[in-house]
Amino acid sequence: MRNRVGELRIARGWSQGELAATLGVSRQTVNSIENGRYLPSLPLALSLARTFDTAVEGLFIPDTEDLT
Amino acid sequence: MTSSTLTGHRAATAVVFLGAGGALALATWIGGQRGLALGLVGFYLACAVVAYAWAGRDSDVGAALRAGGDERQRHLDRDATAIAGLVMIVLAIVGGITSAALNGGDLGVYGLFAAVGGATYAVAFAVLSRRS
Numbered sequence: 001m002r003n004r005v006g007e008l009r010i011a012r013g014w015s016q017g018e019l020a021a022t023l024g025v026s027r028q029t030v031n032s033i034e035n036g037r038y039l040p041s042l043p044l045a046l047s048l049a050r051t052f053d054t055a056v057e058g059l060f061i062p063d064t065e066d067l068t
Numbered sequence: 069m070t071s072s073t074l075t076g077h078r079a080a081t082a083v084v085f086l087g088a089g090g091a092l093a094l095a096t097w098i099g100g101q102r103g104l105a106l107g108l109v110g111f112y113l114a115c116a117v118v119a120y121a122w123a124g125r126d127s128d129v130g131a132a133l134r135a136g137g138d139e140r141q142r143h144l145d146r147d148a149t150a151i152a153g154l155v156m157i158v159l160a161i162v163g164g165i166t167s168a169a170l171n172g173g174d175l176g177v178y179g180l181f182a183a184v185g186g187a188t189y190a191v192a193f194a195v196l197s198r199r200s
Contacts, residue, residue: 024138026128028127028140029139029140041139044139
């Protein structure tokens, strides 16, 4: 599963810590999400989407093997 | 804007070290090994100080020591706890088999550990499956 979290965060000029504070999670978790090591829960994915004013589908891009 | 969410209680793990270590030291003192008891007090006191200091850091380990953290950090803590539990159950089973072989069928305290581990798993699975 790829995602555009890092790309959209940088485009807004935010640090990982600033995004983390907005979402109420740790900086380490934002880093893990951006690097694809952690898939957030649905509530956190929705918070991310709302923060970036987009849909979850616009934020997370499934690989072929993710679509079973 | 702050960059961290230092949720939980900084003294959580330190209190566990002090409580459990103090009880162990007291039992050792009552058992007559006073030198060892004093050594245990020093050891667990040092552990508590390190835990308290580390719990103040903005890190995954710090979050675990605070018994706090966000969803990912709680998952890490839960998974690590599950792995530790599995290792302890395997150790209890292997220990029970070894004890039975050496002591003519007596599982020893390992049998109790294995039984408690198995029963806890069964009850936990039943309860959790109803909640999800």
